[in-house]
Amino acid sequence: DIVLTQSPLSLPVTPGEPASISCRSTESLLDSNGYNYLDWYLQKPGRSPQLLIYLGSDRASGVPDRFSGSGSGTDFTLKISRVEAEDVGVYYCMQTLQTPLTFGGGTRVEIK
Amino acid sequence: EVQLVESGGGLVKPGRSLRLSCTVSGFTSDDYLLTWFRQAPGKGLEWVGFIRGKIYGETTEYAASVKGRFTISRDDSRRVAYLQMNSLKVEDSGIYYCTRAPGPGKLPGFLDFDYWGQGTLVTVSS
Numbered sequence A: 001d002i003v004l005t006q007s008p009l010s011l012p013v014t015p016g017e018p019a020s021i022s023c024r025s026t027e028s029l030l031d032s033n034g035y036n037y038l039d040w041y042l043q044k045p046g047r048s049p050q051l052l053i054y055l056g057s058d059r060a061s062g063v064p065d066r067f068s069g070s071g072s073g074t075d076f077t078l079k080i081s082r083v084e085a086e087d088v089g090v091y092y093c094m095q096t097l098q099t100p101l102t103f104g105g106g107t108r109v110e111i112k
Numbered sequence B: 001e002v003q004l005v006e007s008g009g010g011l012v013k014p015g016r017s018l019r020l021s022c023t024v025s026g027f028t029s030d031d032y033l034l035t036w037f038r039q040a041p042g043k044g045l046e047w048v049g050f051i052r053g054k055i056y057g058e059t060t061e062y063a064a065s066v067k068g069r070f071t072i073s074r075d076d077s078r079r080v081a082y083l084q085m086n087s088l089k090v091e092d093s094g095i096y097y098c099t100r101a102p103g104p105g106k107l108p109g110f111l112d113f114d115y116w117g118q119g120t121l122v123t124v125s126s
Helices: none
Strands: A004-007 A010-013 A019-025 A038-043 A050-054 A067-072 A075-080 A089-095 A107-111 B003-007 B010-012 B018-025 B032-039 B045-051 B060-062 B070-075 B080-085 B094-102 B120-124
Touching: A004 A089, A010 A019, A019 A038, A019 A089, A019 A107, A038 A067, A050 A067, A075 A089, B003 B094, B018 B032, B018 B094, B018 B120, B032 B070, B032 B080, B045 B070, B045 B080, B060 B070, B080 B094
Parallel strands: A010 A107, B010 B120
Antiparallel strands: A004 A019, A019 A075, A038 A050, A038 A089, A067 A075, A089 A107, B003 B018, B018 B080, B032 B045, B032 B094, B045 B060, B070 B080, B094 B120
16 A cells, blocks of 8 residues: 655644645655646545645645645645635645555644 | 535444445536545544446445445435445444545546535444
8 A cells, every 4th residue: 555654743834924744655656647646635623625736736626826736756745835724724645546545644734 | 516415324333234325416426436535533534435437337446444344335316325334343433424526536547526525423332
């Protein structure tokens, strides 16, 4: 199984400041067609997960442009350019290269 | 409006069975991949399994932790997907979410899990 490791576990942030989350994979998520099969989800408190970023760097519909994804192969990063209060929650990376679909352990973003 | 609504959760003893339902509305589910995820209390997300649409053979795939005990099925005429859970274990406790993605669910591939249900809580305890 592909193991995804996120860091940090917890990320206290000041509104208006940037934030960055790392996701590392035990196997390359880059396919021969040039796509990276790595998605980012946000689970707000008490809510179901919502898709933020797919294929490593494409923003899902309706996601603010302060969210961006980058990386390739085994190393990926989610960046929030200016954190807002509504961005609190747990962020997960997930791979769709193969089954079983697997998630990182999550990064909890909270406001300082 | 697209909706997925899970039901059927509850308290069950180890070794017993439970069937969850995912009732969909607002879209034609026939060619959507219907997927179950779960989340143990205070823990992260875990994929349980999925079922492909009828036009893709209604094939299923499961996580190793549930394979042989859980079965996913669908009845598109009733707009429902099911998760039959047998031989339940304490570690199966958690919130179970149903979600959809268009297309055949072929991997590697982008699975656009754009709509999720609110989840249903399963507690396995003696």
